[in-house]
Amino acid sequence: MIDLAEIQKRILENKQRRGFNTTDIGKEIILLTEELGEVAAAYRDLCSVPQDNTPQAVEALAHVIKELSDMMVYILGMLAILEVDAEAILQQTVACN
Numbered sequence: 094m095i096d097l098a099e100i101q102k103r104i105l106e107n108k109q110r111r112g113f114n115t116t117d118i119g120k121e122i123i124l125l126t127e128e129l130g131e132v133a134a135a136y137r138d139l140c141s142v143p144q145d146n147t148p149q150a151v152e153a154l155a156h157v158i159k160e161l162s163d164m165m166v167y168i169l170g171m172l173a174i175l176e177v178d179a180e181a182i183l184q185q186t187v188a189c190n
Contacts (some may be wrong), residue, residue, distance in 0.1 A: 097180040101173040103108040104166055115167040115174055 114120050123171060139153040172179045 098178060101169050103177055104170045105173040108170060114142070115158060118171055118174060119172070121167060121171045125171070126148065128160060128164045128167055132157065132164060135160045 107113075108115050135153070135156040139150075139157050142150045144150055159171050169179055172182065
């Protein structure tokens, strides 16, 4: 199983080590919004190729997945900045939905 608390810790440490923002949630929201735009563009590209396991289709899907993964890192990072346990909040949200 994945340990979200450990991943949050690693994300925050990486941001600190690289001199990235670790205090301004507003800035992180803007960056997350940019990532969402990248997901949309990647998905548009995916929809423009035949879905037939050609290298082009596989690459386009991999790009969508990479951009979604980037969004997860931003979200986990923001929760870490806010000192929120991502696993607990995710379980709570899933239970409500």
